[in-house]
Amino acid sequence: MSESKMRRYHAHVWEEPIIMQMGSEGERGIAIPITEKEIRETVGSAQSYIPAGMSRRRAAALPQISQPHVLRHYLRLSQQTLGMALNIDIGMGTCTMKYSPQVNEELVRLPQFTDLHPFQDEDTVQGILQIMYEFSRMMCEISGMDEFTFQPGGGAHGIYTNACMIRKYHALNGELNQRDEIISTIFSHPADAACPATAGFKVVSLYPDPETGLPGLEALKAAVSKRTAGLMITNPEDTGIFNPMIDEFVDIVHEAGGLCAYDQANSNALFGIARAKDAGFDMCHFNIHKAFSSPHGCMGPACGAVGTRKELADYLPVPIVTFDGARYHLDYNRKNSIGKVRCFFGNVETILRAYAWVIGMGPDGLREVSETSIINTNYMIKKILSVRGVTMAYPKQTTRLDQVRFSLETLREDTGVTTNDVARRMIDFGVQEYFTSHHPWIVPEPFLPEPCDTYSKEDIDYWVEVIRHVCEEAYRNPETVKTAPHNHAIAKINIRDLDDPDKYAMTWRAYMRKSKSRGGKQR
Amino acid sequence: MESIHEKEQEQGREAEIGQQPTTIRRKLGLIVNPIAGMGGSVGLKGTDGIDTLRKAIQLGATPTAPRRAVEALRELSPLRDSIELVTYPHDMGEEECKECGFNPVVIGYVERGKTSAADTKRAAEEMLLREVDLLLFTGGDGTARNIHEAVGQRLPVIGVPAGVKIHSSVFAINPRTAGQLAIAYLRGEVRLREAEVMDVDEEAFRQDRVSARLHGYLKIPYDAQLVQSVKVGSALDEDESMQAIAWEIVESMRDECLYIIGPGTTAKAVMKALHLEYTLLGVDVVQKKRLIVKDANEARLLELIEDGEAKIIVSVIGGQGYVFGRGNQQISSRVIRKVGKDNIVIVATESKMAALKGMPLLVDTGDREVDEMLKGYCRVVTGYRRSAVYRIA
Numbered sequence A: 001m002s003e004s005k006m007r008r009y010h011a012h013v014w015e016e017p018i019i020m021q022m023g024s025e026g027e028r029g030i031a032i033p034i035t036e037k038e039i040r041e042t043v044g045s046a047q048s049y050i051p052a053g054m055s056r057r058r059a060a061a062l063p064q065i066s067q068p069h070v071l072r073h074y075l076r077l078s079q080q081t082l083g084m085a086l087n088i089d090i091g092m093g094t095c096t097m098k099y100s101p102q103v104n105e106e107l108v109r110l111p112q113f114t115d116l117h118p119f120q121d122e123d124t125v126q127g128i129l130q131i132m133y134e135f136s137r138m139m140c141e142i143s144g145m146d147e148f149t150f151q152p153g154g155g156a157h158g159i160y161t162n163a164c165m166i167r168k169y170h171a172l173n174g175e176l177n178q179r180d181e182i183i184s185t186i187f188s189h190p191a192d193a194a195c196p197a198t199a200g201f202k203v204v205s206l207y208p209d210p211e212t213g214l215p216g217l218e219a220l221k222a223a224v225s226k227r228t229a230g231l232m233i234t235n236p237e238d239t240g241i242f243n244p245m246i247d248e249f250v251d252i253v254h255e256a257g258g259l260c261a262y263d264q265a266n267s268n269a270l271f272g273i274a275r276a277k278d279a280g281f282d283m284c285h286f287n288i289h290k291a292f293s294s295p296h297g298c299m300g301p302a303c304g305a306v307g308t309r310k311e312l313a314d315y316l317p318v319p320i321v322t323f324d325g326a327r328y329h330l331d332y333n334r335k336n337s338i339g340k341v342r343c344f345f346g347n348v349e350t351i352l353r354a355y356a357w358v359i360g361m362g363p364d365g366l367r368e369v370s371e372t373s374i375i376n377t378n379y380m381i382k383k384i385l386s387v388r389g390v391t392m393a394y395p396k397q398t399t400r401l402d403q404v405r406f407s408l409e410t411l412r413e414d415t416g417v418t419t420n421d422v423a424r425r426m427i428d429f430g431v432q433e434y435f436t437s438h439h440p441w442i443v444p445e446p447f448l449p450e451p452c453d454t455y456s457k458e459d460i461d462y463w464v465e466v467i468r469h470v471c472e473e474a475y476r477n478p479e480t481v482k483t484a485p486h487n488h489a490i491a492k493i494n495i496r497d498l499d500d501p502d503k504y505a506m507t508w509r510a511y512m513r514k515s516k517s518r519g520g521k522q523r
Numbered sequence B: 001m002e003s004i005h006e007k008e009q010e011q012g013r014e015a016e017i018g019q020q021p022t023t024i025r026r027k028l029g030l031i032v033n034p035i036a037g038m039g040g041s042v043g044l045k046g047t048d049g050i051d052t053l054r055k056a057i058q059l060g061a062t063p064t065a066p067r068r069a070v071e072a073l074r075e076l077s078p079l080r081d082s083i084e085l086v087t088y089p090h091d092m093g094e095e096e097c098k099e100c101g102f103n104p105v106v107i108g109y110v111e112r113g114k115t116s117a118a119d120t121k122r123a124a125e126e127m128l129l130r131e132v133d134l135l136l137f138t139g140g141d142g143t144a145r146n147i148h149e150a151v152g153q154r155l156p157v158i159g160v161p162a163g164v165k166i167h168s169s170v171f172a173i174n175p176r177t178a179g180q181l182a183i184a185y186l187r188g189e190v191r192l193r194e195a196e197v198m199d200v201d202e203e204a205f206r207q208d209r210v211s212a213r214l215h216g217y218l219k220i221p222y223d224a225q226l227v228q229s230v231k232v233g234s235a236l237d238e239d240e241s242m243q244a245i246a247w248e249i250v251e252s253m254r255d256e257c258l259y260i261i262g263p264g265t266t267a268k269a270v271m272k273a274l275h276l277e278y279t280l281l282g283v284d285v286v287q288k289k290r291l292i293v294k295d296a297n298e299a300r301l302l303e304l305i306e307d308g309e310a311k312i313i314v315s316v317i318g319g320q321g322y323v324f325g326r327g328n329q330q331i332s333s334r335v336i337r338k339v340g341k342d343n344i345v346i347v348a349t350e351s352k353m354a355a356l357k358g359m360p361l362l363v364d365t366g367d368r369e370v371d372e373m374l375k376g377y378c379r380v381v382t383g384y385r386r387s388a389v390y391r392i393a
Helices: A037-043 A067-079 A102-108 A126-143 A155-172 A191-198 A217-223 A246-255 A310-315 A348-384 A409-415 A419-429 A457-476 A478-482 A495-499 A508-517 B012-018 B050-058 B065-075 B094-099 B117-129 B141-151 B175-186 B202-206 B238-251 B265-273 B298-304 B333-339 B350-355 B368-374
Strands: A147-149 A181-185 A202-206 A228-234 A259-263 A283-287 A304-308 A320-323 A328-331 B027-032 B084-087 B134-139 B157-161 B191-200 B212-222 B258-261 B284-287 B290-293 B310-315 B322-324 B344-347 B376-383 B386-392
Touching: A102 A348, A126 A147, A126 A283, A126 A304, A126 A320, A126 A328, A126 A348, A155 A191, A155 A228, A155 A259, A155 A283, A155 A304, A155 A310, A181 A191, A191 A202, A191 A228, A202 A217, A217 A246, A217 B376, A217 B386, A228 A246, A246 A259, A304 A310, A348 A457, A409 A457, A409 B175, A419 A457, A419 A478, A457 A478, B027 B065, B027 B094, B027 B117, B065 B094, B065 B134, B065 B157, B065 B175, B084 B094, B117 B134, B117 B141, B134 B141, B134 B175, B141 B157, B141 B191, B141 B212, B157 B175, B157 B212, B175 B212, B238 B265, B238 B344, B238 B350, B238 B376, B258 B265, B265 B284, B265 B310, B265 B344, B284 B298, B290 B298, B298 B333, B310 B333, B333 B368, B350 B376
Parallel strands: A181 A202, A181 A228, A202 B386, A228 A259, A259 A283, B027 B084, B027 B134, B134 B157, B258 B310, B310 B344, B344 B376
Antiparallel strands: A147 A304, A283 A304, A320 A328, B191 B212, B258 B284, B284 B290, B376 B386
């Protein structure tokens, strides 16, 4: 086994204040000149254009700060992060931290693209409509579905869109009052439960068999009834285990009168191998910002591509880009459409990047992406299982696809070091902390790496060596691991406060209010 | 009008958290029941009662509890200089502390080799008076009962498992984990929750009849990280989860139906949500959101369900996943048979489900036919508009 040398890492520590605490009264980034007399007399003051009802009585509490200070502030903050492009980001299972080719960033910065406006007439944007249409054709081939929308701004948004279509379908059939339950599994992404709940459904979860890690057919049969509206499920689940009975699951739910939606956020190991349509699904969604290389955003700048069978294509959000053989159109004429789920057409830049990526890969290249991803996962499993204190959940399932769920229960029992401790200590060796897993922790002390096609053998070796190093250290010197990180911009924080309503603050105003009511010092 | 800048400054919390002083607790009580577990090694199913102990010793039993206590204490050695240990003489704690290099404050008086349940109780009461922050005790279900009788919920405790019977969920999974949990609590890193104190009647147990009872709840530190990670979302805590379950039940209530509410905190959250009086360890009956009978016995239940529709709301009791036959014997096989399988509503929080580690739910009504009827997949209400399909075996 190769021995990767531990890298010495140390982050910038700037102790940077919050921008609301910076600057001073009257400080400005740009000194805007006073309007010339003649102009002012001709058009009036700027304020006179604001309707009285929309005018603020008190000025907004915005920071007042000069340009160099703003620049310095944000550059420092960026130095304090350990971003995807800076490190070996294998730890973020379910996220597919894939390299985003830089050339595609050039593409989305071309003025031919950035100068487009969503209000333009479709005759003047034929080029981008062609790209959107052709990309939807590619997605149809990849999934077997018949039509796609790219309007949802992220994965959960795509799942929500599917839940809304299921709701509309039953409403139009006059069965919505009766069909109020969506079935999911506890190892599906939690959004497969949260989204239908948001859409008004009750959620029934199936638990995994303790041996196979998979939900059982018998459990599903016990779950379906005349109240079943549908199945929303991930496969492979968030354990990396593929459910080989998935087509039977779909059949059982169809027989009960429900629709089946496939959460394909974990699709990186399925290109050219398995398709939603072939398992009988009615609809699916992909995360264009994961498997299709467009960068991740946070809650918005991404794309949850939703595809359906042609029988349900009428339910998709409008507009859909269509092609009549000569021209591309924005088709708003879908009589059962759930309406819009987002302004305009979605985040078109993610589509442009993904289009370029798929063209670059071609069908064989896509299959190779999945094969590489599976080989990487299983190579990593082999290496990690030699680390003391680590076990794999559901060991009888020897092969995993895109990711794998391990457990540090043994390490914790032996040393008192938890998975959260290990995750934080990893940062000290220059890799981002890993993702433990979604809750509830059915697998105790979990971690969930996903060494997708981006990572080389050397990358995987180094990442595993960090795990090994930290676990061995846990046996030798648990306190060092428990008090980590030691070399990062921010040291260990008390996570208890993160979900304490009296302490957490999502806004500056909330922070001021809560620290004041606790008698804290206002800075 | 003023919400324009509200989306800014999520980072406020990070700076905030860095400044929070963590609670420092430094006074730890330790009680070892030195004879706990001795009956088990010689097949006696428990060591309650002086005759049983004598019998165990005759059969060659040796003490195991002191060794288990030492194992837990070793985990605490990093805090050796910063905490104060309060304990009882000899093998009730003093010797174990000294073996681990602690210099404990020894209180009370006992005669070595002649300790009893009364000593455990007295020790726990004295710990309470001495205002220890946390009580670590070594023993089994019988010991947990004694501690509960003495301190109730007035003092957080952690059980170091050493007894023959471990049905209560107040015990850590092993002595080391107990020690680690104690450290986490003393450092202010974990919260408290209520955990069941259960005990079987040893005499019946020796005759292979299990009749466990729920005796009450102790407050134990609870490592929420076992079931959830704060960073991955807005996981509810145990109280909120129970409340959500209660709302689901209350919302589905119909006037014509009688509701039999079983023992345990999860089921009783329904009573709390209805602002009704209840018996935590008993069975209460509700109709039209009003209390019909408090603490009903089997005969009364049978009388009430004679005609008309009824539903049974039951918690999963204890760590082993029992739905019937542990602590809710009033809801007998006859009651269950009359109410019908489809009218049983099982309630459990997601963390309770996770704690089952995939093991099935269990029933032991004393009536094989009814047990068989209950087996198979059932619905478990896990939250508001949330349920799970789970196996009863």
